[in-house]
Amino acid sequence: MRISRRGFIGTGAKGLLGGLVAYGAIPSLMRRSAEGGSATGLMPAPSPEVGDSENPFWGFVCDDDKCIGCGRCVTACKIENKVPWEPEYNRTWVERYVFTHNEGVFVDSPNAGRDGFAADYMNIKYQNLDISKSFFVPKLCNQCEKPPCVTVCPVGATYITDDGVVLIDQNHCIGCRYCIQACPYGARYLLPKSPETFFGEGRVVDKCTWCYHRIHKGLLPACVQACPVGARLFGDMRDPESSVSRALIEKRVYTLKPDLGTEPKVYYIGIERGVH
Numbered sequence: 001m002r003i004s005r006r007g008f009i010g011t012g013a014k015g016l017l018g019g020l021v022a023y024g025a026i027p028s029l030m031r032r033s034a035e036g037g038s039a040t041g042l043m044p045a046p047s048p049e050v051g052d053s054e055n056p057f058w059g060f061v062c063d064d065d066k067c068i069g070c071g072r073c074v075t076a077c078k079i080e081n082k083v084p085w086e087p088e089y090n091r092t093w094v095e096r097y098v099f100t101h102n103e104g105v106f107v108d109s110p111n112a113g114r115d116g117f118a119a120d121y122m123n124i125k126y127q128n129l130d131i132s133k134s135f136f137v138p139k140l141c142n143q144c145e146k147p148p149c150v151t152v153c154p155v156g157a158t159y160i161t162d163d164g165v166v167l168i169d170q171n172h173c174i175g176c177r178y179c180i181q182a183c184p185y186g187a188r189y190l191l192p193k194s195p196e197t198f199f200g201e202g203r204v205v206d207k208c209t210w211c212y213h214r215i216h217k218g219l220l221p222a223c224v225q226a227c228p229v230g231a232r233l234f235g236d237m238r239d240p241e242s243s244v245s246r247a248l249i250e251k252r253v254y255t256l257k258p259d260l261g262t263e264p265k266v267y268y269i270g271i272e273r274g275v276h
Helices: 013-020 026-034 072-080 120-126 148-152 178-182 222-226 243-250
Strands: 058-063 092-100 105-108 131-140 158-160 166-168 188-190 205-207 232-236 266-269
Touching: 058 131, 058 243, 072 092, 072 222, 148 158, 148 178, 166 205, 178 188, 222 232, 232 243, 243 266
Parallel strands: 058 266
Antiparallel strands: 058 232, 092 105, 092 131, 158 166, 188 205
């Protein structure tokens, strides 16, 4: 039976931080040049490396050793997927982790990282800390093999595809937010009441889809294509020659919150203990 939505109710840190935020001005320039069109038009669009597999199974790798926190990925995603510009709505975002010598850990993500991390107001709070290291961590839907969001959806609006991507049928979503509560990665949000969203729906749940509409046209996700340093990799894990498969073989990779048993398919290179 179909249920309607209405029916279901420190100074020493200056050099360290400065080196990491050198690209902070890029997102605003990117937004201005991409207004009214696809952000991914800024760069050539390579293939998502489907290889010879007739049944691809997609995977995603974030290389934290390369990420510069420029925010291009966040801006590209918002433009490509018509995600509201306000910082509380994000299919992908970037967090900065700052570690001090006395084992302090600070995490921030001003404006979801879309504007980079170079502004003075973002860094003044760290100027007197004894910082040991700092790095950026891209975040997005982990497209779990055992997604709790699918289990809790009372109307089957959240589902997993044969190629391993968790999607939301926003025509059936009733906005109950059960999946938002169930997601351990904070990857879901309720859309505002606005006709400018990707499917023209409002008050329904949205999240990263790995640009499912793009990968089935032989294109990369917008965030991957927009990254200027190759910190995001996407490809077919059943293709041994894809960049994702090679990274999983050649690098030491980690997943977020592995103890939860969700079996995420976003893998990280270079993250430290304390990243969650």
